[in-house]
Amino acid sequence: MKQPASNKRPQPARASEPKQRRTGKDAARRSVCPIACTLDVLGDKWTLLVVRDLFAGKSHYHEFASSPERIASNILADRLERLVTAGLVETSSSSQRVGSSAYALTARGTSLFPLLAAIRDWGLANIAGTQARVQVPSPKA
Amino acid sequence: MKQPASNKRPQPARASEPKQRRTGKDAARRSVCPIACTLDVLGDKWTLLVVRDLFAGKSHYHEFASSPERIASNILADRLERLVTAGLVETSSSSQRVGSSAYALTARGTSLFPLLAAIRDWGLANIAGTQARVQVPSPKA
């Protein structure tokens, strides 16, 4: 126990602070930085792959699940739920099944295209062996 | 124990396959998709914040550590090491300390700027309360 005898900051300990751990779905925003805030939503290895698949025209659970990266089923369900919560994806209940069946990007989700394109372009230019597949869904094919 | 009696795929079990778990630092590439490959390198909540700080001119460990998001020390050390391994960052041994002291983006690291800008722009446009700070390091100030 070394106590340098000064420099103590005993932290008054307000009794009603829940000791916020910065993790979990309800984690507080880390800062006001737009990069940090975007990463709070999209910053992991799977979310943007689901978005990529949505841009590629996929809409069903098993289509996402059968992408070459083989996302685990529980992770996929979690990411879809988060994307819906974040307002980037909506479940079109066209066939109104029990579980949600068809997913689609919202307008806000579609606005991710430049971001996704920048990531794709960087990968193509900087990682050997990568191949482009996703195309811009041409407005008037 | 319900065994549907058919549809069994007993997986011949080649004795010499190490049962690759797709996690850890040496995880294999998940696909040839440039987006997936980029996320293999940058896909987490912290890596791009370190890159952001590097673009903002920071170069020392304690500068990254004192960013508003308060990255944990062990995570910061890990991310810097990965960035160096990935060839995006180098330790300039200008003052040749024991621990590496000054970090800087390599040319490949600098090429991340459009990606980072796209993320920043999306955040600014789509997440309320975000504020831009990072500026393009003007080539001829």
Place this chain on the structure above:
DNA sequence: CACATCGCTTGCAAAATGCAAGTGAAATTG
């Protein structure tokens, strides 16, 4: 109506993360 498929859940082990507290060397200070 047996069976396959779809859209998820569940259980569990392994890995990553968050946090606090070191540690050792260099720089600073008295």
Place this chain on the structure above:
DNA sequence: CAATTTCACTTGCATTTTGCAAGCGATGTG
């Protein structure tokens, strides 16, 4: 120049997230 402070990390540990396999109910199909 001894004492302290700062810097750049490490370490230990609890909690959370991930990966993987399996299961499960509700359709769809032959």
